[in-house]
Amino acid sequence: MKRSISIQTLQRLPIYLNFLKELSQNKRMNISAKCIADNLRLGEIQVRKDLAAVSSGGKPKVGYVTEDLIKDIEINLGHNNLHDAVLVGAGKLGKALLSYDGFKGYGLNIVAAFDVCGDVLGSNDSGKQILAIDKMKDLCERMKVRIGIITVPADSAQKVCDMLVESGILAIWNFAPTHLSAPENILIKSENMASSLALLSMHLIKNIDSKKGEMDNEE
Amino acid sequence: MKRSISIQTLQRLPIYLNFLKELSQNKRMNISAKCIADNLRLGEIQVRKDLAAVSSGGKPKVGYVTEDLIKDIEINLGHNNLHDAVLVGAGKLGKALLSYDGFKGYGLNIVAAFDVCGDVLGSNDSGKQILAIDKMKDLCERMKVRIGIITVPADSAQKVCDMLVESGILAIWNFAPTHLSAPENILIKSENMASSLALLSMHLIKNIDSKKGEMDNEE
DNA sequence: GGTATATCGATATGCATTTATCGATATACC
DNA sequence: GGTATATCGATAAATGCATATCGATATACC
Numbered sequence: 001m002k003r004s005i006s007i008q009t010l011q012r013l014p015i016y017l018n019f020l021k022e023l024s025q026n027k028r029m030n031i032s033a034k035c036i037a038d039n040l041r042l043g044e045i046q047v048r049k050d051l052a053a054v055s056s057g058g059k060p061k062v063g064y065v066t067e068d069l070i071k072d073i074e075i076n077l078g079h080n081n082l083h084d085a086v087l088v089g090a091g092k093l094g095k096a097l098l099s100y101d102g103f104k105g106y107g108l109n110i111v112a113a114f115d116v117c118g119d120v121l122g123s124n125d126s127g128k129q130i131l132a133i134d135k136m137k138d139l140c141e142r143m144k145v146r147i148g149i150i151t152v153p154a155d156s157a158q159k160v161c162d163m164l165v166e167s168g169i170l171a172i173w174n175f176a177p178t179h180l181s182a183p184e185n186i187l188i189k190s191e192n193m194a195s196s197l198a199l200l201s202m203h204l205i206k207n208i209d210s211k212k213g214e215m216d217n218e219e
Numbered sequence: 220m221k222r223s224i225s226i227q228t229l230q231r232l233p234i235y236l237n238f239l240k241e242l243s244q245n246k247r248m249n250i251s252a253k254c255i256a257d258n259l260r261l262g263e264i265q266v267r268k269d270l271a272a273v274s275s276g277g278k279p280k281v282g283y284v285t286e287d288l289i290k291d292i293e294i295n296l297g298h299n300n301l302h303d304a305v306l307v308g309a310g311k312l313g314k315a316l317l318s319y320d321g322f323k324g325y326g327l328n329i330v331a332a333f334d335v336c337g338d339v340l341g342s343n344d345s346g347k348q349i350l351a352i353d354k355m356k357d358l359c360e361r362m363k364v365r366i367g368i369i370t371v372p373a374d375s376a377q378k379v380c381d382m383l384v385e386s387g388i389l390a391i392w393n394f395a396p397t398h399l400s401a402p403e404n405i406l407i408k409s410e411n412m413a414s415s416l417a418l419l420s421m422h423l424i425k426n427i428d429s430k431k432g433e434m435d436n437e438e
Numbered sequence: 439g440g441t442a443t444a445t446c447g448a449t450a451t452g453c454a455t456t457t458a459t460c461g462a463t464a465t466a467c468c
Numbered sequence: 469g470g471t472a473t474a475t476c477g478a479t480a481a482a483t484g485c486a487t488a489t490c491g492a493t494a495t496a497c498c
Contacts, residue, residue, distance in 0.1 A: 014413035096315035194233035
């Protein structure tokens with residue numbers, strides 16, 4: 001039963017988790033689905049359904065027990081067992097991600113970074129090692145690393161992707177602004193900044209347009 | 220008619236655009252929907268439908284004219300008119316984004332950054348100014364900036380969000396791992412790393428689990 | 439010029455996700 | 469203790485999106 005958490009629900013779980021942790025700090029013992037929905041600007045029913053997929057249930061009139069809910073979500077997100085990851089491409093974005101110490105809270109542990117460029121090799125100010133790329137496969141296999149993060153320029157992203165697959169990586173987090181091809185069983189999640197910008201841009205265009213033709217009832 | 224581009228389609232447009240630009244460099248004049256689909260691992264029909272939403276159409280037997288398609292997509296993405304943006308939070312991620320010079324290609328122009336911390340003020344190695352946050356409102360109003368990028372820690376993100384709204388910002392790109400509340404007419408696009416990680420994590424858990432119980436036909 | 443074929447566009451089907459409706463139940467208050 | 473109410477959970481309808489099917493059409497080749 002618990003197997004079937006939809007992708008959409010899965011992606012909302014971290015948002016609930018974040019909100020619930022805030023509540024927890026403020027010593028709120030109970031929380032209703034409606035309250036969560038109002039605060040997060042989501043539908044009340046949607047929240048209830050999402051929570052139903054992971055939790056053992058709430059009580060009428062009082063809602064859910066905050067702490068229990070947090071635990072349930074964390075279990076379902078796999079935050080209890082940390083996944084090791086390697087990062088390829090120690091440019092600006094790569095270094096920024098390396099230095100970000102919040103990933104552990106999400107179950108991700110970057111063990112090392114790789115790059116071709118000799119200049120950046122060595123220890124980063126994050127304390128993480130930046131190694132030559134030819135050492136990647138060996139390290140991944142030894143440490144059984146299963147997650148790869150790509151922060152190289154677009155034109156070398158596919159090559160890096162292939163290397164990661166070669167190294168036994170099962171899931172790839174891609175920040176390069178390009179599409180990647182990999183075998184079926186490899187999950188590729190692209191953080192497509194361009195797609196996000198498309199959304200913002202579209203919103204602005206619509207908004208500015210509707211302001212120009214201030215008809216009020218444009219449709 | 221062209222009004223109704225679905226969100227999903229909109230988010231795929233930059234991917235097509237990227238691919239088409241590569242083709243264009245290789246002097247390919249024409250391209251079929253099937254070819255795009257195969258290269259990008261998408262459905263042929265999906266591609267055709269997406270393209271139908273933005274383009275004036277292709278010809279049987281030859282497909283679409285590459286250059287025309289690029290233009291059509293760029294128009295629909297608003298890449299022709301650059302949107303100005305401000306960035307708040309000149310930490311590691313903020314600086315990384317400031318230094319990334321690829322945004323202009325997506326129609327985004329970061330005009331300045333803001334931070335509370337005195338240390339980082341001044342000119343960045345990106346050439347962009349990092350200013351004190353109290354100057355934000357004035358600058359946004361003067362330059363009619365409509366996009367705000369939030370790269371501050373989670374606990375100050377909402378405060379920054381409010382300030383941006385105050386400054387006349389219409390669309391917010393949020394990198395803080397928290398949910399933000401703003402008036403209805405403000406678009407908030409959160410780059411939720413935790414959500415992405417949830418996806419990766421889930422994939423690994425499923426994969427490793429199915430390997431443990433190597434039943435082959437687990438369902 | 440006629441026929442074959444690749445490719446397009448439109449309509450229809452199916453699936454996933456969201457939203458709505460309704461009855462059930464635990465707490466609160468009289 | 470009985471009734472009112474907030475809230476939950478389940479079932480049903482609606483929506484949005486992806487996939488399938490089919491006829492139309494422009495090019496290529498005979």
